[in-house]
Structures are given as structure tokens and as C-alpha cells.
Amino acid sequence: MRSRMIFAALALIMVLQTGVASITSARAAELNVYSHRQPFLINPFLKAFEEKTGTKVNVVFASKGLVQRLLAEGQRSPADVVLTVDIGRLYAYADKNLFAKVTSPKLSQNIPAHLRDVDNRWFGLSKRARVVAISRDRVKPSEVQKIEDLADPKWKGRVCSRPGSHVYNRALLASIIAAHGKETAEEWARGLVANMARRPQGNDRAQVKAIFEGVCDVAIINSYYYGKLKTSKVPAQRKWAEAIQIVFTNQNDRGNHVNISGGGVAVHSKNKARAVKLLEFLTEKTAQDLYGRINYEFPVNPMVEAGPEVKSWGTFKEDQQPISRIATLIPVAQRVIDRVGW
Ligand SMILES: [Fe+2]
Structure with missing residues (x-):
């Protein structure tokens, strides 16, 4: 009887521990994205990333003011990744030290050198002429x-x-x-x-x-x-x-x-490795195809072909x-x- 009770207690502890572990990992497997890009554009990408990795992505959309918000939040900022359009805007984040330096052979391989920061703080993810x-x-x-x-x-x-x-x-x-x-x-x-x-x-x-x-x-x-x-x-x-x-x-x-849409890892992100995974995902075939299909942009990844509509405009020298x-x-x-x- 006594040993049965001990066994039941041990089993209960194990169930509780597993429960706690899964809650913790569910919480940990999240990313917070600050985006200047409109929801209809970015949601399909993030959904594809969620499906592939199981990481839940939360998004804060704002057409303006994200630089100021990140500055105001400082170290307490929940942001992991920033997505935006235009080289001037990307540069502004880097200039105010809001992007972390990222080492990723995958990003270096998938993005031509002229479309990313020499110091690896921001990365072009799609092109527009x-x-x-x-x-x-x-x-x-x-x-x-x-x-x-x-x-x-x-x-x-x-x-x-x-x-x-x-x-x-x-x-x-x-x-x-x-x-x-x-x-x-x-x-x-x-x-x-x-x-x-x-x-x-x-x-x-x-x-x-x-x-x-x-x-x-x-x-x-x-x-x-x-x-x-x-x-x-x-x-x-x-x-x-x-x-x-x-x-x-x-x-x-x-x-x-050509100009770019692009992004970077927020300097105070507590999930930098996972944030880099999202940027990498955005340079791979699934996402690079989506840029063409949803918004008629050109892929940055030279290994990915442009979508059918974009291709119909012909190739060009950039x-x-x-x-x-x-x-x-x-x-x-x-x-x-x-x-x-x-
Ligand atoms: Fe536009």
C-alpha cells in the first residue's frame, strides 16, 4: 500500500514536471517581431515559419515610430526581430545601435554582399526596382x-x-x-x-x-x-x-x-539564435517565393527564381x-x- 502511494506520488511529480517543462518551452519558443511591413505581406511568411519550426511569432505593426519605441524600451524591449522596407530605414536602426551583429553563414550565402551590411547588422530580404x-x-x-x-x-x-x-x-x-x-x-x-x-x-x-x-x-x-x-x-x-x-x-x-526590404536582430533580444533562424528562413526558397507571389518583389537569393508575374517583365541589370x-x-x-x- 505504502509503496503504491509512493509510486503514485512520484508519477504525479513527473506529470507536473513534464507539464511545467512543456509550458516553459512553449513560452520560450516565441519570437516578437516589430514590423513596418503591412500584416497582409508579412503574416503568410510568419505562418510558414511557425509551421516549420513550431516557434510562435507575435507581431507589433506600426507604419512609424518603431525606432523611437525601441529606443524608449531600451534593455527591457521585448523585440527580437525588426522587419522594414528601405535602405534608409534599415540604416537608421543600425546607426542608433538598435541591431545586433549577427554571424550567419547562411545569410552570407543567401544574400549578395551589396544587399547586406558589411558589419552584419541588417540584411536585404527582397528587392524592388x-x-x-x-x-x-x-x-x-x-x-x-x-x-x-x-x-x-x-x-x-x-x-x-x-x-x-x-x-x-x-x-x-x-x-x-x-x-x-x-x-x-x-x-x-x-x-x-x-x-x-x-x-x-x-x-x-x-x-x-x-x-x-x-x-x-x-x-x-x-x-x-x-x-x-x-x-x-x-x-x-x-x-x-x-x-x-x-x-x-x-x-x-x-x-x-534597386532598394530592399530587410531586417535585423534587435540588439536587446533575449532570443538571438531564434531571431537569426527567422531571418535565415526569410532568405530560403519558401519565403523568397512568397515575396514574389504576394508582393511582386524580386528574390535576393540568387538561387531562387522570381515568380511568374515578375518574370514576365524580363530580366534586368541592377x-x-x-x-x-x-x-x-x-x-x-x-x-x-x-x-x-x-
Ligand atoms: Fe511601397
Whole structure:
């Protein structure tokens, strides 16, 4: 009787211990992601990661203010991974020491060197080309060879663009500064502004709409918006897309400027190894395919092919200047943008 009681007590202890262990590991197998990227974009990736690894991923979405939040939280921050778009934003996190240095042969292998930080603090996860959209009816593709061409007086009153101080345009201008120096780039920006059909306004989609409406003939947009508009559930947006085609610029010299979406491991993460696993997962085939299928972006991993829609636009030569160099020129670009009133 007594030995039976001891056995029952031991069994109970074991059950309790197993229970505690599984709760602890369930708690430990979590990651907190701070994301500038919209839920519809990032959730399918995180779901795939959860399914593969069993790690639960919690997400805080915010279009703005995550740098300030991380700074304010300091060491108490629950963030493990930060995901965002644009080289300038990634650079801002690194600049404020909010990213940890990461050693990962997998990330080094899957991401070309010019699309990641030399100090391994941030990593490009997908690419987007900043291209020229042209009217199918009113412009021949051969008329726009280089981004520099848009400053030619021949385009007077025919160019549309969102405001220059948007991160996408800032990075584009920074890439032109990197290629030609500040003076030449400023002259270009002045010429571009002089050619505008209207005051810079709206987002990239609005520029395509303006071409459709005949407001302008050429515009600067990110490549994925073409895919989004072409396949939009809104019939009017598909019409806008039908009115344009996209031109990859500078194919005979440095290549078309590309920007990235990317991420890094939060400096105060308590789960750094697991955080690196998520970044690695995002550079592997499953996730790299999703970037193309969900948002019409280009994979960074050279071993992964672009999705069918993206592929239909043709291959192109990209500007291989290290994106980190472009990032350092963004403040210079912003001053030029202010001076020329873009
Ligand atoms: Fe965008």
C-alpha cells in the first residue's frame, strides 16, 4: 500500500514536471517581431515559419515610430526581430545601435554582399526596382534609356512623381549621387522638377493613374506596384496598369537602382539564435517565393527564381553599388531634394 502511494506520488511529480517543462518551452519558443511591413505581406511568411519550426511569432505593426519605441524600451524591449522596407530605414536602426551583429553563414550565402551590411547588422530580404513607367500609347520604350533622361527638356510637362522626400525617391537620388557626384545629381533633380506635369504628389500608384488619365506620359515607380495594379481586384486599377509599361533604366551602364526590404536582430533580444533562424528562413526558397507571389518583389537569393508575374517583365541589370553606400548619401540627397523643391 505504502509503496503504491509512493509510486503514485512520484508519477504525479513527473506529470507536473513534464507539464511545467512543456509550458516553459512553449513560452520560450516565441519570437516578437516589430514590423513596418503591412500584416497582409508579412503574416503568410510568419505562418510558414511557425509551421516549420513550431516557434510562435507575435507581431507589433506600426507604419512609424518603431525606432523611437525601441529606443524608449531600451534593455527591457521585448523585440527580437525588426522587419522594414528601405535602405534608409534599415540604416537608421543600425546607426542608433538598435541591431545586433549577427554571424550567419547562411545569410552570407543567401544574400549578395551589396544587399547586406558589411558589419552584419541588417540584411536585404527582397528587392524592388525603381523603374520608369511610360504610357503605352504616347512613349516608346527606346525613348527612356537612363534615369538621367528624365531631366531632358524633351519631357517638359510630361513627368509625374511622388514627393522627393519619400524614402524611395531619396534612395534613388542617393544612388545618382553615388554614380555622378552631388553637383551633377542636383542638376538632374532640378531638370526633373522642371519637367513635372504637376506638383509632386500622391503615392506610386497615383502616378500610374495619372498616366492613364493623360496628366503625364512618364513616371517613377517601384516595380511591384505594376504587378499589384495588373492583378488588382479593383477593375479601375487594372485599367491604369494597362495604360503603361515599365522600363528598366541604365541597362547599358550601371544598371537600374534597386532598394530592399530587410531586417535585423534587435540588439536587446533575449532570443538571438531564434531571431537569426527567422531571418535565415526569410532568405530560403519558401519565403523568397512568397515575396514574389504576394508582393511582386524580386528574390535576393540568387538561387531562387522570381515568380511568374515578375518574370514576365524580363530580366534586368541592377545597380550593384553597395546599398550601404547609398544609405550614407541619403542625408545629402534630402538636402538636394529640399533645394530643388522636388
Ligand atoms: Fe511601397
